Amino acid sequence: MSTESSEQVLDYPFRAPGPLEPAEEWAKLRAGCPVAHIRLPSGDRAVLLTRYADVRQLLADPRFSHQLAQEGAARIATNESGTVFENEAAASLVDGHQRWRRLLNKSLIAKRVSAMQPRIEAMTEQLIDDMTRQGSPADLLGAVGFPLPVWVICELLGMPGVDRDKLAYWSNTMLSVSHYTQAEIDAAQAEFARYFMAHIAAKRAEPGDDLLSELILAVDEGQHLTERELMMIGQGVLVAGHETTSNMIGKMMAMLLADRARWEQLVADPSLVRVAVEEVLRFDANAGFGLPRFLSEDVEVGGQTLPRGTTVICSMAAANRDDQAYERADAMDLRRSPNPHLTFGAGPHSCVGQALARTELQTVLSVLLRRLPTLELAVPAGSLARREGLLVGGLEGVPVRW
Amino acid sequence: MRVIVDTEKCCGAGQCVLVAPKVFDQRDDGIVVLLDAAPASELHAAVREAACVCPGAAIRLDEQA
Numbered sequence: 001m002s003t004e005s006s007e008q009v010l011d012y013p014f015r016a017p018g019p020l021e022p023a024e025e026w027a028k029l030r031a032g033c034p035v036a037h038i039r040l041p042s043g044d045r046a047v048l049l050t051r052y053a054d055v056r057q058l059l060a061d062p063r064f065s066h067q068l069a070q071e072g073a074a075r076i077a078t079n080e081s082g083t084v085f086e087n088e089a090a091a092s093l094v095d096g097h098q099r100w101r102r103l104l105n106k107s108l109i110a111k112r113v114s115a116m117q118p119r120i121e122a123m124t125e126q127l128i129d130d131m132t133r134q135g136s137p138a139d140l141l142g143a144v145g146f147p148l149p150v151w152v153i154c155e156l157l158g159m160p161g162v163d164r165d166k167l168a169y170w171s172n173t174m175l176s177v178s179h180y181t182q183a184e185i186d187a188a189q190a191e192f193a194r195y196f197m198a199h200i201a202a203k204r205a206e207p208g209d210d211l212l213s214e215l216i217l218a219v220d221e222g223q224h225l226t227e228r229e230l231m232m233i234g235q236g237v238l239v240a241g242h243e244t245t246s247n248m249i250g251k252m253m254a255m256l257l258a259d260r261a262r263w264e265q266l267v268a269d270p271s272l273v274r275v276a277v278e279e280v281l282r283f284d285a286n287a288g289f290g291l292p293r294f295l296s297e298d299v300e301v302g303g304q305t306l307p308r309g310t311t312v313i314c315s316m317a318a319a320n321r322d323d324q325a326y327e328r329a330d331a332m333d334l335r336r337s338p339n340p341h342l343t344f345g346a347g348p349h350s351c352v353g354q355a356l357a358r359t360e361l362q363t364v365l366s367v368l369l370r371r372l373p374t375l376e377l378a379v380p381a382g383s384l385a386r387r388e389g390l391l392v393g394g395l396e397g398v399p400v401r402w
Numbered sequence: 403m404r405v406i407v408d409t410e411k412c413c414g415a416g417q418c419v420l421v422a423p424k425v426f427d428q429r430d431d432g433i434v435v436l437l438d439a440a441p442a443s444e445l446h447a448a449v450r451e452a453a454c455v456c457p458g459a460a461i462r463l464d465e466q467a
């Protein structure tokens with residue numbers, strides 16, 4: 001493949017040979033066709049980047065956003081509400097020019113995170129208690145991976161933990177484009193809006209020690225945030241922080257248990273947890289679609305000029321396995337350091353919740369190592385089923401015994 | 403020990419702040435702020451861990467200084 005073969009258009013996303021394995025196309029494209037032409041599920045055309053340097057460059061470029069609700073941008077899917085990138089809540093989530101983005105900055109969440117760690121640990125312990133009470137075998141994704149991140153977001157926003165099932169349903173429905181009808185999606189959005197407006201009113205009346213109360217009191221350019229902006233933050237944090245983290249907990253455990261030596265290494269030395277979680281994040285081959293960027297002006301990437309108006313898909317997962325950036329990129333090394341992977345994006349738009357996500361992953365792993373050192377997969381790793389989602393890849397379940 | 407941070411490499415992950423909050427902080431945009439370039443010896447272990455887990459390799463240590 002060379003630039004001459006740019007006639008060739010590949011159907012995207014690619015199919016991977018196994019639930020935890022990378023698509024075969026990645027290595028070929030990185031080596032021979034770093035700027036590949038692809039056809040999205042909608043039929044629209046885009047360009048795919050797979051090399052570490054190129055993906056990093058484009059993601060970190062403050063000129064481009066992943067707002068695809070712009071004229072001329074490719075559509076990813078063709079159903080009514082579009083993907084998370086095209087619906088309004090998500091579009092505002094990624095619009096860096098909005099006031100609330102400045103207020104919901106990285107440090108705001110990162111600073112709360114260390115204070116929250118003991119609570120996250122207590123929640124994890126409780127979920128594992130419930131799981132072990134039901135007995136072995138169990139689905140680790142359903143028992144821990146799925147409930148924990150919503151519970152943590154409840155806590156972050158000062159919502160009662162008992163509401164977490166409702167919130168999990170709304171978040172699921174708002175994000176999923178294939179599993180629910182348009183009527184269900186609209187209803188979930190309306191119910192969430194009613195619930196959250198009431199919650200804002202309660203926090204205005206009686207502020208607590210939570211992110212939402214802090215944001216209500218915050219002043220930007222002499223003005224407080226409006227109800228609508230607060231609403232967008234609530235919805236944004238729920239949609240961005242729930243399914244991503246849930247899926248990552250499931251995939252982390254699947255990757256670490258798929259090869260017993262990895263789990264044993266961590267049982268023997270739990271101080272590796274922080275560094276190991278970074279390697280898990282890097283190594284995830286089932287990361288979903290990648291991040292789109294819409295080019296509002298010409299840009300040079302990988303020695304080629306991409307014209308303005310192009311929709312570019314950045315595959316962080318392919319970039320994370322680029323052997324130009326990593327030694328033995330295809331091997332999982334739980335001691336790898338430094339590890340500047342691109343799983344949370346890069347530069348100014350990169351994930352606001354990454355400190356929280358890391359803490360959740362580190363906590364789940366530490367508690368499981370301590371509580372259930374004999375943990376193992378209850379099915380062969382190759383038979384785990386992928387959950388096909390456009391935005392965040394995951395597994396249908398992670399059956400385990402101990 | 404002397405600590406040097408490279409804000410160009412920092413990706414704002416906040417790992418350093420989680421590990422060694424007495425030595426590192428973050429600006430509003432997430433970029434690292436060095437609070438203490440010559441931390442006391444009881445902080446050295448935490449600072450070494452921060453340098454090791456920093457995803458951007460943005461923290462350098464001069465152990466001789």
Ligand code: HEM
Nearest residue numbers: 093094240241244245248343344345349350351352353357
């Ligand atoms: C393992 C879990 C997670 C992964 C893999 C992940 C990944 C990402 C990625 C790739 C982006 C886009 C960056 C870009 O456009 O360049 C992003 C944005 C975002 N994430 Fe996360 N995320 C995770 C967890 C969380 C959590 C727990 C929260 C909330 C507490 C969160 C909140 C956000 C928000 C608000 C944005 C939008 C940032 C912006 O537009 O500037 N994420 N995330």
Ligand code: SF4
Nearest residue numbers: 412413415416418456
């Ligand atoms: S850990 Fe490294 S990349 Fe992250 S904020 Fe600190 S210095 Fe920056």
